Amino acid sequence: MNAFEAFLQATRPEVDACLQRWLPPAERDELAAALQHVVFSGGKRFRPALVLLAAEHVGGRRADAVPAAAAVELTHAYSLVHDDLPCMDDALLRRGRPCAHVVWGEATGVLAGDALQALAFEVLAHETPPARPVAAMVAALARAAGWSGLVGGQAEDLRGEGQAPELERVRRIHAGKTAAMISVSLRLGALAGGADTGRAEDLAASGLELGLAFQIVDDLLDVRSTTAELGKAAGADAAAAKLTWPAAVGEEAAERDARSLLDGALRRAGDGPGRARFAALGEWLLPRA
Amino acid sequence: MNAFEAFLQATRPEVDACLQRWLPPAERDELAAALQHVVFSGGKRFRPALVLLAAEHVGGRRADAVPAAAAVELTHAYSLVHDDLPCMDDALLRRGRPCAHVVWGEATGVLAGDALQALAFEVLAHETPPARPVAAMVAALARAAGWSGLVGGQAEDLRGEGQAPELERVRRIHAGKTAAMISVSLRLGALAGGADTGRAEDLAASGLELGLAFQIVDDLLDVRSTTAELGKAAGADAAAAKLTWPAAVGEEAAERDARSLLDGALRRAGDGPGRARFAALGEWLLPRA
Numbered sequence: 030m031n032a033f034e035a036f037l038q039a040t041r042p043e044v045d046a047c048l049q050r051w052l053p054p055a056e057r058d059e060l061a062a063a064l065q066h067v068v069f070s071g072g073k074r075f076r077p078a079l080v081l082l083a084a085e086h087v088g089g090r091r092a093d094a095v096p097a098a099a100a101v102e103l104t105h106a107y108s109l110v111h112d113d114l115p116c117m118d119d120a121l122l123r124r125g126r127p128c129a130h131v132v133w134g135e136a137t138g139v140l141a142g143d144a145l146q147a148l149a150f151e152v153l154a155h156e157t158p159p160a161r162p163v164a165a166m167v168a169a170l171a172r173a174a175g176w177s178g179l180v181g182g183q184a185e186d187l188r189g190e191g192q193a194p195e196l197e198r199v200r201r202i203h204a205g206k207t208a209a210m211i212s213v214s215l216r217l218g219a220l221a222g223g224a225d226t227g228r229a230e231d232l233a234a235s236g237l238e239l240g241l242a243f244q245i246v247d248d249l250l251d252v253r254s255t256t257a258e259l260g261k262a263a264g265a266d267a268a269a270a271k272l273t274w275p276a277a278v279g280e281e282a283a284e285r286d287a288r289s290l291l292d293g294a295l296r297r298a299g300d301g302p303g304r305a306r307f308a309a310l311g312e313w314l315l316p317r318a
Numbered sequence: 319m320n321a322f323e324a325f326l327q328a329t330r331p332e333v334d335a336c337l338q339r340w341l342p343p344a345e346r347d348e349l350a351a352a353l354q355h356v357v358f359s360g361g362k363r364f365r366p367a368l369v370l371l372a373a374e375h376v377g378g379r380r381a382d383a384v385p386a387a388a389a390v391e392l393t394h395a396y397s398l399v400h401d402d403l404p405c406m407d408d409a410l411l412r413r414g415r416p417c418a419h420v421v422w423g424e425a426t427g428v429l430a431g432d433a434l435q436a437l438a439f440e441v442l443a444h445e446t447p448p449a450r451p452v453a454a455m456v457a458a459l460a461r462a463a464g465w466s467g468l469v470g471g472q473a474e475d476l477r478g479e480g481q482a483p484e485l486e487r488v489r490r491i492h493a494g495k496t497a498a499m500i501s502v503s504l505r506l507g508a509l510a511g512g513a514d515t516g517r518a519e520d521l522a523a524s525g526l527e528l529g530l531a532f533q534i535v536d537d538l539l540d541v542r543s544t545t546a547e548l549g550k551a552a553g554a555d556a557a558a559a560k561l562t563w564p565a566a567v568g569e570e571a572a573e574r575d576a577r578s579l580l581d582g583a584l585r586r587a588g589d590g591p592g593r594a595r596f597a598a599l600g601e602w603l604l605p606r607a
Contacts, residue, residue: 053465060465060473111432116424135405139428140473143400144465146432150439151460154453163453164443171440176342176349176433184349184429 032309037078040098043091044077045069047099051152063129063141068106070124071260076101076210079239080218082310083232086303089222096156097166097217100149104174105210107145112183114138118269125260146174157221166220173213182206190269194276200241202272207247208240215239215298228299235297242290242314245283248273249318252280284318291315321598326367329387332380333366334358336388340441352418352430357395359413360549365390365499368528369507371599372521375592378511385445386455386506389438393463394499396434401472403427407558414549435463446510455509462502471495479558483565489530491561496536497529504528504587517588524586531579531603534572537562538607541569573607580604 030038048068053061077098084094113120113128115135120128130138150167157163172178182205189202215236219229248266252275256263266273275283291311298307319327337357342350366387373383402409402417404424409417419427439456446452461467471494478491504525508518537555541564545552555562564572580600587596 058473059477060470064465107432111428114425114428116428136403136476137473139400139403139405140469143396143431143435143463144469146435147460147464147469149460151457151464154443154456154460157453159453164446164448164456167443167453167456168440171436171438171443174432175436175440176353180429180433180436181349184347184426187425188348 031313032306033078033313034309036082036306036309037073037075040078040081040091041074043081043095044074044098044102047095047152047156048102051099051148059133059137060140060144063133063137064144066126066132067110067129067141067145068103070126072102072106072124074098074102075243076105076214079211079214079236080221082303082306083215083218084222086232086298086301086307087219087222087224087228088301089219089224093158093161093223094218094221096152097170097221098214099156100153100170101210101214101217103145103149103152104170104179107142107149108174108179108183108210110138110142110145117183117187118265120261120265122256122261149174153217161221161223166217169213169216169220173209178205178209178213180205182209186271189272192272194272196274196277199272199274199277203241203244203274204237207244208237211240211243212236231297231299235294238290238297239294239310242287242294242311245274245287245290246314246318248275249280249283249287253318284315287318288315320602321595322367322602323598325371325595325598326362326364329367329370329380330363332370332384333363333387333391336384336441336445337391340388340437348422348426349429349433352422352426353433355415355421356399356418356430356434357392359415361391361395361413363387363391364532365394365503368500368503368525369510371592371595372504372507373511375587375590375596376508376511376513376517376521377590378508378513382447382450382512383507383510385441386459386510387503388445389442389459390499390503390506392434392438392441393459393468396431396438397463397468397472397499399427399431399434406472406476407554409550409554411545411550438463442506450510450512455506458502458505458509462498467494467498467502469494471498475560478561481561483561485563485566488561488563488566492530492533492563493526496533497526500529500532501525520586520588524583527579527586528583528599531576531583531600534563534576534579535603535607537564538569538572538576542607573604576607577604 055062055065080094080098081091112118186202212233216229216233219232251266254263344351344354369387370380401407475491501522505518505522508521540555543552
């Protein structure tokens with residue numbers, strides 16, 4: 030098995046145990062049921078694995094970074110619930126199951142996302158070892174999630190539908206919508222692992238390139254897969270006239286760009302015990318497209 | 319002028335200056351325009367004033383608590399945008415102006431709320447003096463905002479529409495929807511002002527009673543005012559068959575309960591330089607109903 034895939038499998042139970050401790054039991058009420066549905070829906074826990082990878086890469090302990098890993102996953106989960114809402118991407122399926130708003134209604138979909146975002150900051154602030162720069166970590170996650178990151182990217186993505194797919198615009202959308210959170214995953218992991226600001230900055234820069242590559246692969250998957258393979262509607266980007274990397278430069282060039290971004294990400298990550306896994310990450314990611 | 323009203327007027331520019339520094343300029347894009355519209359819409363800055371009042375009451379400096387005050391206001395603002403959405407309370411007006419989703423559409427309404435919640439944590443974590451227990455403050459705000467606080471209260475409020483207004487249920491909704499944030503305002507102010515955990519706990523308990531009283535007054539205002547006076551649709555609670563305190567116990571008993579809760583809040587706040595203002599707060603709040 031690919032070394033990164035093995036890492037995903039090894040780290041997943043650590044992250045899930047933390048998430049399970051913080052979420053209310055599904056029996057509590059509809060909101061709690063929606064939270065459980067959204068968070069435990071078979072996600073790969075890709076971003077949490079990046080947090081833990083970065084922590085080990087800088088010489089730290091994985092356990093110190095689990096709260097940050099859970100926080101990043103909660104932020105990601107919230108963004109998916111809101112992205113799927115009727116007023117946004119209007120999706121029915123996510124990971125092969127009906128979206129939260131389909132099961133519990135739109136209001137609960139909005140509220141579940143809101144609660145997950147708050148919980149991300151609670152877990153991060155409450156459980157990160159006090160010896161780490163917790164305030165800086167919270168501020169970094171908030172910035173990545175906010176108007177200049179995740180939310181800004183989603184807003185520009187929606188505004189861009191049907192417009193000409195200029196590469197600069199696509200890059201800006203992907204940087205906000207996807208790469209900001211992947212970048213902050215590596216930054217938080219580095220800080221939780223004890224890295225200084227400079228090293229954390231390098232890993233954040235690595236994550237930015239990795240994130241762009243990840244989104245390009247996702248764009249390619251949307252073009253090339255079936256709905257059954259994806260667990261969500263395939264061809265949805267084209268149907269919604271989304272601005273995608275392959276639409277801007279063609280499929281072959283998009284693949285080349287992804288490869289070169291992954292090379293850059295590996296270089297910027299520098300030396301450390303996680304180097305082989307960083308390399309394996311690229312080998313795991315690219316063939317999916 | 320009432321001493322609390324004077325305090326509202328004095329503290330407002332301090333809070334607004336902080337908010338203005340952190341929000342993107344409206345010209346940036348629609349999302350930024352929506353953020354400015356929502357945050358600068360003539361709100362009283364009641365919760366921020368409570369943060370600053372608590373900071374001074376425990377002997378601290380107002381300036382140290384301004385980031386927490388801004389964070390509480392941003393959280394409040396986010397919750398209003400989402401509450402007003404068509405799938406929630408379906409409001410058209412807020413403070414006499416069209417709601418964000420009416421002006422920019424529902425997707426931007428959702429995203430604006432999401433961005434404001436993230437920004438709350440960014441400002442709090444980035445600007446609170448490092449000598450304060452920033453991680454504990456972030457965790458407290460997140461808990462008050464999340465599934466067991468603000469979001470939980472809103473979810474139960476929506477579920478409760480049309481049900482019998484049992485007082486225990488109304489209390490639980492009001493505690494989540496309103497009092498959790500007012501309680502955390504006093505807690506954050508105390509912590510930013512240098513209080514120890516015990517004193518901060520007392521102020522949080524004071525805020526819980528104050529918050530219930532505040533919501534009872536709000537319920538009474540909804541029954542007794544005109545739309546022009548409120549700046550939003552009057553009688554909306556009854557129209558939506560909301561569970562309110564006056565519906566549970568009658569208007570007169572609701573007024574008595576508000577008064578007694580305010581007395582309790584004042585007692586729990588204990589002695590300190592803010593005592594006269596705490597007392598004035600009650601005198602300012604009650605006649606509004």
